[in-house]
Amino acid sequence: MSLCVSRPERGDTLFISIVPVLREADVVLTAQVELTQPWDSAWHLSLYPWETQRLTQLDSADQGVRRALLKTLKAVCRHCPALRPLTAAPLANLILHLSDKDVDWSEGCLSGRFQQCVWELIGYLEQGVLPSYFKPSVNMLNGVTEEEVDEMGFMLYCAVSEPDILLI
Numbered sequence: 001m002s003l004c005v006s007r008p009e010r011g012d013t014l015f016i017s018i019v020p021v022l023r024e025a026d027v028v029l030t031a032q033v034e035l036t037q038p039w040d041s042a043w044h045l046s047l048y049p050w051e052t053q054r055l056t057q058l059d060s061a062d063q064g065v066r067r068a069l070l071k072t073l074k075a076v077c078r079h080c081p082a083l084r085p086l087t088a089a090p091l092a093n094l095i096l097h098l099s100d101k102d103v104d105w106s107e108g109c110l111s112g113r114f115q116q117c118v119w120e121l122i123g124y125l126e127q128g129v130l131p132s133y134f135k136p137s138v139n140m141l142n143g144v145t146e147e148e149v150d151e152m153g154f155m156l157y158c159a160v161s162e163p164d165i166l167l168i
Helices: 048-059 065-079 090-102 106-125 145-163 163-167
Strands: 003-005 018-019 020-023 027-030 043-048
Touching: 027 048, 048 065, 048 090, 065 090, 065 106, 090 106, 106 145, 145 163
Parallel strands: none
Antiparallel strands: 003 018, 020 027, 027 043
């Protein structure tokens, strides 16, 4: 059994889910009905170990800019109500896709990569699809409502011309 706990925002209720987990090497299967509906007895393949391993592998060649960028994006999304539907998984996949396109991940490029992530996210939101890096048939935006997509897109468009809006 695995226990997953996340800190609730002020005034929110804390829910704790105890989920059966099967692990073998870098393969992690979880029995989470909310992820495998309509099938009650299906297992969900977690790509988290592969994503973190790939980010670590890529970052070992430079100064860890990808993980710093991921932490920055997660913090921005956590503190901006319109961007809260963007969790760590889609953001990590966004950075992995970006890593295939760009080779310069030096520390001096962090702000440029952040801006590039904003533009890339706008593009993925317009399409309504952010493919998983390891399973392109999986949409990392699955479960995000059309209204949330519109709110995120609007916030990101505003952030292009006025980046400080993300820090409010």
